[in-house]
Amino acid sequence: LRHFRLLRLLERCGALDETVIGDLVEQVYQGRSSLWLWRQVWASVVINLFQKLFQGRDPMKRMAASMLLLLGVFLFGFWVGRTPLFVTGDPPPRLDEIRRPSRYLERVLIRREHYGTIEFLQSELNRARVEALRESTAESKQRVADLEKKLDAAWSFQRK
Amino acid sequence: LPKSYLFTIFEEMAPPSALSNFELMVMLAVIRLDDQAYGVPITREIEETTDSEVVVGSVYAALTRLQERGLIESRLGEATAERGGRAKRYFRATSQGLREVRQTRRSLMKLWKGLSEVEGGRA
Numbered sequence: 624l625r626h627f628r629l630l631r632l633l634e635r636c637g638a639l640d641e642t643v644i645g646d647l648v649e650q651v652y653q654g655r656s657s658l659w660l661w662r663q664v665w666a667s668v669v670i671n672l673f674q675k676l677f678q679g680r681d682p683m684k685r686m687a688a689s690m691l692l693l694l695g696v697f698l699f700g701f702w703v704g705r706t707p708l709f710v711t712g713d714p715p716p717r718l719d720e721i722r723r724p725s726r727y728l729e730r731v732l733i734r735r736e737h738y739g740t741i742e743f744l745q746s747e748l749n750r751a752r753v754e755a756l757r758e759s760t761a762e763s764k765q766r767v768a769d770l771e772k773k774l775d776a777a778w779s780f781q782r783k
Numbered sequence: 784l785p786k787s788y789l790f791t792i793f794e795e796m797a798p799p800s801a802l803s804n805f806e807l808m809v810m811l812a813v814i815r816l817d818d819q820a821y822g823v824p825i826t827r828e829i830e831e832t833t834d835s836e837v838v839v840g841s842v843y844a845a846l847t848r849l850q851e852r853g854l855i856e857s858r859l860g861e862a863t864a865e866r867g868g869r870a871k872r873y874f875r876a877t878s879q880g881l882r883e884v885r886q887t888r889r890s891l892m893k894l895w896k897g898l899s900e901v902e903g904g905r906a
Contacts, residue, residue: 627867639840645862645869646822646839652865667840674844 809845821871854880
């Protein structure tokens with residue numbers, strides 16, 4: 624009954640035609656699930672809207688709709704470009720992190736901190752390798768081996 | 784070209800004449816179902832043929848396009864309780880629609896002819 628109230632509302636808004644809703648309701652009575660119903664309803668609403676805007680006979684309306692769509696795509700791209708979360712090469716949020724952004728931010732910050740550690744260890748290792756080549760002492764070789772171990776550990780943490 | 788002419792050209796442009804794959808399926812379902820052709824059986828017919836779910840809205844979008852081109856006509860039918868008191872819309876192919884389907888069939892048959900690669904061989 625709750626579903627049918629919403630359907631009536633969509634019908635009154637003009638989002639869906641009476642016959643389309645009638646067909647959907649008939650199929651639900653014949654045993655289709657409510658998940659099927661809502662998948663069909665939203666897909667039909669989008670198709671109906673698209674048809675009204677882009678396949679109508681009025682060229683002005685079609686042009687205005689195309690312009691609005693282009694503007695929307697541009698603004699979305701602009702927003703994504705300006706959002707710091709999306710431009711740092713950080714991993715995308717997991718499903719549970721979408722619900723809790725603070726958890727995602729925490730993971731991102733830890734990851735960035737470790738990335739800084741890796742950069743530092745890599746530069747130290749390079750310097751130690753040059754030193755080991757120049758001096759070729761047991762102490763400098765040991766330092767290179769230690770740094771390599773630390774770097775491996777940092778990378779394995781980063782990959783988790 | 785003045786701006787007003789551009790809109791005139793848009794208005795005068797003929798709609799696409801050939802039937803798309805989906806439109807042809809809808810047309811064939813309407814012809815097959817004869818006087819029982821309304822949204823539910825048309826959708827079922829296409830779903831059974833293609834073995835995939837079909838959105839009722841897309842069937843109606845195709846039916847609207849076909850009706851605008853004069854290939855089918857519709858009439859409102861009876862309202863039933865299982866439809867929540869909403870009326871059915873029955874569709875019927877017009878003579879122009881039948882001509883168009885025959886023409887599409889002829890064109891497709893010509894295109895299919897002599898294609899040994901798609902005649903029962905391996906993909």
